[in-house]
Amino acid sequence: MRSLVLERQHELSLRDVPQVDREEETLGPRDVRIKLHTVGICGSDVHYYTHGRIGPFVVRDPMILGHEASGTVIETGAEVTRLAVGDRVCMEPGIPDPNSRASRLGLYNVDPAVRFWATPPVHGILRPTCVHPEAFTFKLPDNVSFAEAAMAEPLAVGVHAATKARVKPGDVGVVLGAGPIGLVTALAALAAGCARLYVTDLSDTKLEIAAGLSPAVVPVRAGGGEPAATVLSDTDGWGADVVWEATGSPKAAAGVFEPLAPGGCVTLIGGQSDAIPYDAGAAMVREARVENIFRYAHVFPRCLAMLGSGTIDVRPLITRTYAFEDGVAAFERAAEAPPEEVKMQIELPQ
Structure with missing residues (x-):
C-alpha cells in the first residue's frame, strides 16, 4: 500500500x-x-x-x-x-x-x-x-x-475554541492569526454569534481571505500594537469580549490581554514550542478568564451539520x-x- x-x-x-x-x-x-x-x-x-x-x-x-x-x-x-x-x-x-x-x-x-x-x-x-x-x-x-x-478536522478545533470561549450573540471578538486554524476559528466564532470579529495577520493575502468570509470581519495588519489600538478605538476603550490566540507566536501571545475587555476571555489555541510570558497583572485587573485548547472533543457532528446547512463555508x-x-x-x-x-x-x- x-x-x-x-x-x-x-x-x-x-x-x-x-x-x-x-x-x-x-x-x-x-x-x-x-x-x-x-x-x-x-x-x-x-x-x-x-x-x-x-x-x-x-x-x-x-x-x-x-x-x-x-x-x-x-x-x-x-x-x-x-x-x-x-x-x-x-x-x-x-x-x-x-x-x-x-x-x-x-x-x-x-x-x-x-x-x-x-x-x-x-x-x-x-x-x-x-x-x-x-x-x-x-x-x-x-x-x-x-x-x-x-x-472538518481543523474546523473542529475552531468550533471547540468557540465553544470553550462561551461566545454570546453580539460579542466582539479578536482572532490573532489568519492561518488555517485562525480562519476556521473565525468561521466558528461568527457562527456562534460574534457581531464583529477582528482578524489579524502579517500577510495581506490572508487578511483579504479573512475579509471575504463575512461583512462582520475587520482585517487588521499585525505588528506595532495596531490590533489592540484598533479594537480599543472602535469600542470606546472597552475592548473585545473574546480574544483567540492562533498564531503560535510568543510575541503575539504575550500581548493577548491588550485588546481584551474587563471580564473577557482569552482562548489559547496556537501551539507554543517554548514557554511564553504571561502577564498575570493584565489578566488580574480585567478578571479575565483563560481557556486552553488541545484538539477537540464532541464537535464533529456539529461541524458536519454546519457544513451541510451552509452556516459555515x-x-x-x-x-x-x-x-x-x-x-x-x-x-x-x-x-x-x-x-x-x-x-x-x-x-x-x-
Missing part, C-alpha cells in the same frame, strides 16, 4: 509500508474500512517534516503523515449499524481509551493514551485505505464534498490541491509557508 512517508526530518518518500499493510488486513466487528479520497496538509504534519518533533512527540522511525481526511466506506465489521458500504465519510483521527478517567469524564481529547493519526508512533492516513472505528467515523451530508469534509480556505503522486512536492511547498496559501490538500487515486 503506497503511502506518503516521513522517513526522517527533511526526508519524504512515496513507498509501501508493510507493517501498515498487515495491520489494515484486520477489520474489527465495530470497524469500517475506508478508501481515502482527500487528505489535508496540517501544520503539525509540516512541523514534523521540518523539525522532526513537536514537544515530546519525536519521529524516531518512519511515519506516514496526514490526519485530516475524507473517503468512502468499502467494508464494514459485523457489528456496525450506523454506516454502510458506499457511505461518504470523514474521520475523527484521535482514538482514546474508552476506560480511561479522562474519557469517562468526557475529556477524551486529553486522554494520555489517545492514539492520534500522524503523531509518533502512530501512522497517519496519506495512504489508499484505513481501518477506523465506526464511533469516530461520520457520514457526510449529501451536499458536502470530500474536500470540504477533509476540513470552508471552501474559500482551500487554496491548492495536489495529486497523491505529487505529495512530496506538496509538502515541500507547504514548508515554504507561502503567504497566499491557507489549506493545501492531497487527493488520492480513486
Whole structure:
C-alpha cells in the first residue's frame, strides 16, 4: 500500500509500508474500512517534516503523515449499524481509551493514551485505505464534498475554541492569526454569534481571505500594537469580549490581554514550542478568564451539520490541491509557508 512517508526530518518518500499493510488486513466487528479520497496538509504534519518533533512527540522511525481526511466506506465489521458500504465519510483521527478517567469524564481529547493519526508512533492516513472505528467515523451530508469534509478536522478545533470561549450573540471578538486554524476559528466564532470579529495577520493575502468570509470581519495588519489600538478605538476603550490566540507566536501571545475587555476571555489555541510570558497583572485587573485548547472533543457532528446547512463555508480556505503522486512536492511547498496559501490538500487515486 503506497503511502506518503516521513522517513526522517527533511526526508519524504512515496513507498509501501508493510507493517501498515498487515495491520489494515484486520477489520474489527465495530470497524469500517475506508478508501481515502482527500487528505489535508496540517501544520503539525509540516512541523514534523521540518523539525522532526513537536514537544515530546519525536519521529524516531518512519511515519506516514496526514490526519485530516475524507473517503468512502468499502467494508464494514459485523457489528456496525450506523454506516454502510458506499457511505461518504470523514474521520475523527484521535482514538482514546474508552476506560480511561479522562474519557469517562468526557475529556477524551486529553486522554494520555489517545492514539492520534500522524503523531509518533502512530501512522497517519496519506495512504489508499484505513481501518477506523465506526464511533469516530461520520457520514457526510449529501451536499458536502470530500474536500470540504477533509476540513472538518481543523474546523473542529475552531468550533471547540468557540465553544470553550462561551461566545454570546453580539460579542466582539479578536482572532490573532489568519492561518488555517485562525480562519476556521473565525468561521466558528461568527457562527456562534460574534457581531464583529477582528482578524489579524502579517500577510495581506490572508487578511483579504479573512475579509471575504463575512461583512462582520475587520482585517487588521499585525505588528506595532495596531490590533489592540484598533479594537480599543472602535469600542470606546472597552475592548473585545473574546480574544483567540492562533498564531503560535510568543510575541503575539504575550500581548493577548491588550485588546481584551474587563471580564473577557482569552482562548489559547496556537501551539507554543517554548514557554511564553504571561502577564498575570493584565489578566488580574480585567478578571479575565483563560481557556486552553488541545484538539477537540464532541464537535464533529456539529461541524458536519454546519457544513451541510451552509452556516459555515470552508471552501474559500482551500487554496491548492495536489495529486497523491505529487505529495512530496506538496509538502515541500507547504514548508515554504507561502503567504497566499491557507489549506493545501492531497487527493488520492480513486
